[in-house]
Amino acid sequence: MIDSVLFLEGAMSVEKLQRYREQMRTELDKVVEFWQKYSHDTQYGGFFTCIGKDGKIYDELKYVWLQGRQVWMYCRLYRTMERFNKPEILEAAKSGGAFLRRFARIPNSGSPWKCAFCLTRDGKALKVQRTIFSECFYVMAMDELARVTGDKDMQVKQPGALNTSTIKFSVKIIFLQPHHFAVYQHSGGAEAAQMMDQLVHWVRVDPSGLGKPQLSGDTPVCSMAVPMMLLCLVQQLTEARSGEEVDKYREVGGWCVKQILQHLQRGGTAILESVSSEGKELPGCAGRLQNPGHALEAGWFLLQYGLENGDQELQRTAVDKFMEIPFLTGWDKEHGGLLYFLDVDGYCPTQLEWSMKLWWPHCEALIAYLMAYSHTKEPALLERFSQVYDYTFSHFSDAENGEWFGYLTQQGKVTLDFKGGPFKGFFHVPRCLYMCEKILDSILNKQES
Amino acid sequence: MIDSVLFLEGAMSVEKLQRYREQMRTELDKVVEFWQKYSHDTQYGGFFTCIGKDGKIYDELKYVWLQGRQVWMYCRLYRTMERFNKPEILEAAKSGGAFLRRFARIPNSGSPWKCAFCLTRDGKALKVQRTIFSECFYVMAMDELARVTGDKDMQVKQPGALNTSTIKFSVKIIFLQPHHFAVYQHSGGAEAAQMMDQLVHWVRVDPSGLGKPQLSGDTPVCSMAVPMMLLCLVQQLTEARSGEEVDKYREVGGWCVKQILQHLQRGGTAILESVSSEGKELPGCAGRLQNPGHALEAGWFLLQYGLENGDQELQRTAVDKFMEIPFLTGWDKEHGGLLYFLDVDGYCPTQLEWSMKLWWPHCEALIAYLMAYSHTKEPALLERFSQVYDYTFSHFSDAENGEWFGYLTQQGKVTLDFKGGPFKGFFHVPRCLYMCEKILDSILNKQES
Known part of the structure; x- marks a missing residue:
């Protein structure tokens, strides 16, 4: 750079830039501390997300977008910032990841990979949206988690071993039915890849699996959120990787950019x-x-x-x-x-x-x-x-x-x-x-x- | 009273109460004038509902709740307030009613009577909700319209003939499939009754026709809006009527009151x-x-x-x-x-x-x-x-x-x-x-x- x-x-x-930098650093430490202190559900796993101004939980529901985002953020901090490369950060991320893998995916007639939008504290699905975003944050979480755990049952890495780029990423993509989940649950990276394929299919080929009824006046609308989110996932999945899968994602990335520019x-x-x-x-x-x-x-x-x-x-x-x-x-x-x-x-x-x-x-x-x-x-x-x-x-x-x-x-x-x-x-x-x-x-x- | x-x-x-009364009367006249002036779509029928502060249409979409409510309100004013018992009020209501009857009901796998939530200007369905409210306002509109048109193809009544109570209401209720609609389209009252039966079925027997997926954490929740809305319909359908149908609705009304009191x-x-x-x-x-x-x-x-x-x-x-x-x-x-x-x-x-x-x-x-x-x-x-x-x-x-x-x-x-x-x-x-x-x-x- x-x-x-x-x-x-x-x-x-x-001096002013240095002050900005110190402010960002101090504030990040405080924010991480806040969520570590208040959001972890040590009983059922995953994270509380409804937290009052002073840290009090005011609702125990678990929103899947936010579970996925928190897993991603913890892993990213753990992987790329030395002061957060600590076992408690990784353990929290793994707890959230395990909760997501166990509960977020729900039976769905349209396609095998639908995620709930909201879960009860103990993981029962409460709401499902007819959009792609729960699945997107699932992909972000699983890929980043795979990067820090080496993709092998999310085992703990030793703190200090920063890994910014090198996870191999060649798991074969198979389109699974839900009852096959158990077989592949050892691999967050494979799950991310499979879910990504499903997302691209919904967005570029056929959205019917999302469960929206076909209506005569509902002409296709391109919402900027969709290619933005996919582009974010492409950047996640391709970072410091190469190979056939990555080429496939890069093609998706190019398509996303064109869509956004529209x-x-x-x-x-x-x-x-x-x-x-x-x-x-x-x-x-x-x-x-x-x-x-x-x-x-x-x-x-x-x-x-x-x-x-x-x-x-x-x-x-x-x-x-x-x-x-x-x-x-x-x-x-x-x-x-x-x-x-x-x-x-x-x-x-x-x-x-x-x-x-x-x-x-x-x-x-x-x-x-x-x-x-x-x-x-x-x-x-x-x-x-x-x-x-x-x-x-x-x-x-x-x-x-x-x-x-x-x-x-x-x-x-x-x-x-x-x-x-x-x-x-x-x-x-x-x-x-x-x-x-x-x-x-x-x-x-x-x-x- | x-x-x-x-x-x-x-x-x-x-004097103060008289001032209130005059204010209500003057304001009602102004409000009716506003909607008569700006909301009528003389080209496609029905009503524009997205109207700016000075009357300008800023969106041509037609929301079904609001189509139904406007038909109901025009008819109620026409039927029960002499100064609104004018042909232009009735014609507007009939135009809205015809638009609703032609376009609001949409094909739905779960049940034959689902209504759209939002239509394009020319009546194409754009959105459908997984709730009962579009159908509720459809019932309100159709019943009140039947009361002023005598239920016979919504023909124009002569102004001046106020009718506050007396429409006969003995159309036999038959559970129709969508392809039967054409046969019964002469009767707004029958449509109201059929839709009401469907609503009661969704609320008290089986909500699956609304299209919400069954989720393990989604335990039944009683929202006050539902019995309130049904009670409002019961009052609409039973007003100044008697007979077997009315007894059936009264039973529903009692149930609604119990639900609300909970x-x-x-x-x-x-x-x-x-x-x-x-x-x-x-x-x-x-x-x-x-x-x-x-x-x-x-x-x-x-x-x-x-x-x-x-x-x-x-x-x-x-x-x-x-x-x-x-x-x-x-x-x-x-x-x-x-x-x-x-x-x-x-x-x-x-x-x-x-x-x-x-x-x-x-x-x-x-x-x-x-x-x-x-x-x-x-x-x-x-x-x-x-x-x-x-x-x-x-x-x-x-x-x-x-x-x-x-x-x-x-x-x-x-x-x-x-x-x-x-x-x-x-x-x-x-x-x-x-x-x-x-x-x-x-x-x-x-x-x-």
């Missing part, structure tokens, strides 16, 4: 959340919907992909379009912070929460602008980062009890005060802090001490 | 939105959820039922529990208005909109307190009405463009400025104004001039 502070310009000093509409002036399958604007509210946080997250996914593939045009599009447009349209000039939803023509969105400030778009914005700055060294991008940083740390972070609040009014007042809920787990905050710390390390050309 | 103003006590003068929990101190099928409190957030607007709506349904059946204990419970508790827990003492959701133990609800002020709970509160006052003549209930009235008319009603805003922040600022949306149509506001006008008429012992 670009290695020097010489590029720093304008009013931003090295959401750049109106002559390159707007990022729309949903488009038609021909890449055209859809009629009505659904077609006009903008989700600045999603666009920013797509922005850093695209930038990362562009960097990995040496695609300079894609890098430019990621920064100039997917990062700049959401800021220009989504930043609340009166109260600060990023609005949750917008209508491109200025109508009022129909989502009741449209004007609220949510934590995760701010997390994604921090990653996006810092990553963009680290590669372009354009001072304006560091200014964007700084502006989002100031709002984020002064509004979301809870100095008293740790972790972040997730939901503010448009005016910036905390309106839902829990730290974990059905959609807020151990993911966006620690991923943001982790990535920002890594990027600031690289900008400051420092190794972790 | 109790006929006199002699009961009026305290500071509330007859939501009075914690020794009669709390109304909980969901309970177990044994009438016990459920664990977690779902079990602790309170919805003051729903409780108030249930309150006037129960009071009405108690009055019709001479059940004084039920009348008392309706007022003392279902109207008083939601006010004590749900009224925002700092900013005024009714909160949308609450947790009975004081945790933060997980619904992002929990602290918002929505129009419909205020509509239901106005009906509830005025109805309760008109029967008990307790001044405290008129004070409640007055307090809700002041908040409602000063915050929701739009003097500039007509109709009401639907969604305010906790502080009372309009945050979604449309007049119609996916869940806000021509229903709660006009039903409230209509019922309050009728009740005030009866209190003031006046006939419409």
Whole structure:
């Protein structure tokens, strides 16, 4: 990576970047501590996700997205940051992984690999969505877990043995029926691969296994979330690997990028959340919907992909379009912070929460602008980062009890005060802090001490 | 009804009640005018429901709940209020009814009578919910339409011939397969009865036709919305009728009342939105959820039922529990208005909109307190009405463009400025104004001039 502070310009000093870095590091430690302290279910395994402002569990349900994300995050921290390469982190990840493998997959007439959306504390399925996302986070969790356990029954590795790249990945993909699960339960990596195949099938070939009824007016709609999520999985599954499987995923990755770029509409002036399958604007509210946080997250996914593939045009599009447009349209000039939803023509969105400030778009914005700055060294991008940083740390972070609040009014007042809920787990905050710390390390050309 | 103003006590003068009545009447006229002017789709039939603050259509989708509710409301106004007994009201209702009958019912493997949730402008099904509510509003619409058209191909009645009670209702109920629809399409009343049978079957016998997968952790949950909605339908289908069918519905009504009363929990101190099928409190957030607007709506349904059946204990419970508790827990003492959701133990609800002020709970509160006052003549209930009235008319009603805003922040600022949306149509506001006008008429012992 670009290695020097010489590029720093304008009013931003090295000291300031160092302060950012220390803040990210301190905050990450506090956030990890919070979830380690409060979220582990030592009786049934897995993680509580409904956690009040002071750590109290207010609901015992276990949301599968959040189980998968927490497994992934623990493993990633364990694998790539020395101070988290500790047995208690790995044990927690393995507990979550075992809970997921045992309970998340449910019988489903449409396809063998459907995951529940929500489980009871002891693992009984309570809800299932007709979308792909529970399965996506299952794949993320299983692959990252396989990387740290060496894919062999998730045995504990000795702490200290950091492994950033080298798991062999050549398990043959077989399309299994549910009753075959038992045979293959030794292999999280194989499960990840199989589930990924199923996901690609749902998205690119036939969605009927998701269980949505066929309706005459329900023409295919491309939601940006779908190729974004698949691209994220491709980056997960291909990192530091090669071979036939990886080539297959890379082809999927290229398709995802094309799909995401279709959401750049109106002559390159707007990022729309949903488009038609021909890449055209859809009629009505659904077609006009903008989700600045999603666009920013797509922005850093695209930038990362562009960097990995040496695609300079894609890098430019990621920064100039997917990062700049959401800021220009989504930043609340009166109260600060990023609005949750917008209508491109200025109508009022129909989502009741449209004007609220949510934590995760701010997390994604921090990653996006810092990553963009680290590669372009354009001072304006560091200014964007700084502006989002100031709002984020002064509004979301809870100095008293740790972790972040997730939901503010448009005016910036905390309106839902829990730290974990059905959609807020151990993911966006620690991923943001982790990535920002890594990027600031690289900008400051420092190794972790 | 109790006929006199002699009961009026305290500071509330007859003049004040007359002012309320005139306000209700004027506002109802304006609201009807708004929807007549902007919502009718003269090209495809049915009603636009996504209508901006100044009447502009911002989305052409047609939500089936709202189509059914608008047909019902037009017919009810036409049938029971002389100033609305006009051909243009009936024609609009018939257009909506024809659109519903032609497009709302969709092929469904589970049962022949499933209705879509959302249609395209030209009637193609876009979404279907796995709940009973689209079908419920279909029943309401078809029955009320049958009452004004005499059930014969919805022919136009001459204006002026008010008919408040007398439609014969003896169509034999036959459980039809979809291909039989054509044969019976002359009869909205028969369709209402058939759909009602299907609803009762889903709720009391077997919900599998709704299409929800069977999941091991998904134990049966009783949501208050279900018996409330069925009780509303029972009152619709039995009004001023008698005979075997009506006896059958009355049995359903009694069951609904018992079900609703199960939501009075914690020794009669709390109304909980969901309970177990044994009438016990459920664990977690779902079990602790309170919805003051729903409780108030249930309150006037129960009071009405108690009055019709001479059940004084039920009348008392309706007022003392279902109207008083939601006010004590749900009224925002700092900013005024009714909160949308609450947790009975004081945790933060997980619904992002929990602290918002929505129009419909205020509509239901106005009906509830005025109805309760008109029967008990307790001044405290008129004070409640007055307090809700002041908040409602000063915050929701739009003097500039007509109709009401639907969604305010906790502080009372309009945050979604449309007049119609996916869940806000021509229903709660006009039903409230209509019922309050009728009740005030009866209190003031006046006939419409």
